[in-house]
Amino acid sequence: MLNKTRPGLASVMIRKTRRGLAAVVLLTFLAQISLFFIGIMDPYTRARSLWGKSLEQRRGIVCGVGMTLKQIADQFPIDSKIYLIHPQAFVHMNAVYSFYPRTLSVTMSNRRYNTDQEYAAWDEVPSWQWLQTNGFSYVLSFQNGGRRWDVRPGLVLE
């Protein structure tokens, strides 16, 4: 009777192996949880760098380009149409957002600008007649420190 209920060597070995594997799984899981401080460091360092600062200072810390573009955009009337010449991918993407609801365009022909090659091939310098006809009031360039022009008869852009 006793011999029948006693587990065999094989089943004891299987049970011990399963327990050993279970211990490994549980330990690695515990290790993953105990690394929580690595995850929390990302928001913590972010919060520490931003705490006690004004909104614009914080914007400058987390997105310097965004702050600069917002300051430039605020100089233009809210309903203005602005033509951006010599666009670069990163600045263009951020500028369209920062300038909205002002219209910021880089194309005369509704051409696609998405890849670096497409931006590198940009050659759409408008004439003052085209700008006036299409309702643009300003021209902007972020090259060489940045420059703006009011659209007026005789304006020549390079």
Next chain:
Amino acid sequence: MTTDWIQELLAVFIILAAGASVFYLVVRTPERYGRLERWAYCYPLGLVALGIPMFLMSWAGYHPNVPAIGGMTLGALVVFRLARKTPLARFWLMRGERETGAPGFTEAEWLLMMIIVACLGMRLITSMLAPLNDNDGIAEWGLKARILYHDTLRHTDYFQRADLSFSNHSYPLLWPFMYAWVCTCIGRWDDLGMLILNPLNLIAFAILLYYACCRYASRTVALATTACMVSLPALLHYTECGQADVPLMLMAGVCFFCLFDWIHTRSTESLVLSGILMAGCLFTKHQGMVVLGAYGAAAMASVYGTKTRKLLGQLAGVSLLVFILILPWIIFSRRIINYSAETSHVSPATIRWHDLPAALGFIAAGSVEWYNSVKLAKWNLLWPVIALAACCSKCTRQRPWCYIVLVWGLQSAVILLLYLAKREPIGLGLGTEFGLEREALVILAPLWLLLAKCVDEQWRIWKGIL
């Protein structure tokens, strides 16, 4: 500043009220859900319940309007209350059946709870301090939200402008509408105030994951899995970004919890909730289509060999519901010209099969690397832990848990193929690396449930119960 807070909370309150009316309409047995769980369900359901009508309003040429949307939401709640006759206070405040008689937390559970609260609290604080700053968040989601705040879908020329193709015109609009909604409540464009929604995604997901895990594992394991999820470095980082991946993770995860509950209990209300949230997935990101395919396959597989006709009827009914909810967006999106250089040419013919070994190697390396290219911690030990736990546990080879493995496999395979078909070679450029990290968060959503089950099984083996 104080009034901004009140208006931001009003925006969140109306989202919750919209979700509450849907939950109240659909759920007949509230005692199956925990008290906090019921409230947490209101958030993702509210995003869908507000997002789709706002889209229709904007398409018709109307701006989101606080009195109109708030009035419609409260009106719906009143109408549903009159139709259902279940007292609202009882519905929302009654204890769940698993909550009655549950013992208090142990010391270990309090410790896990502290980790969860610390991670969520820190994320919440940071989200209140940092304005929109992520490049994709600004150029894609933020720009769309800004357009929807100032303009309407009917009047904007955005979808005709090829020079804005960097913002991916064809991306779904649920998340931009939600940002626009918060700004509408604030009364001006506020790219800090609208980010109040970002930590709420994580908080709602953490609560719902905990309750979902509690259905299949012990409370300690459920808390441990939730702590594991909320402390994940990649997730904490992407929660701050104004992108739609974490909202999709929430939507897809909660959708799967409901679907899995249906597979387990065949409760129709869970399937209906799952259908509503699936429509939300499709309206949040294109990846929602991958989620739909994988979850649909799991649901079909679960029906095989059982009372097929009745269950297939339920699935067909919910598929119809999903289709009706997402139909306006399908119609609208068919008119959008896809100018995007990244996705406009993707087809089965563009899959670069010869890149497959390199892509698999890149993904395998990415799952164990500690930091990404910009020195942000990623997964810690998560993927090896999941792989080890899944290999050592019997449940992964048993129904219904094997369906989670199926969902993971299908989603991973489709996303891998999409990356192989895109123009940019996999492994080159930061975009691929970050894109895969974000998509992994969505794939992870159902895996948390599997991890909890596996750890629970291993815990029982260790204790000698199994």
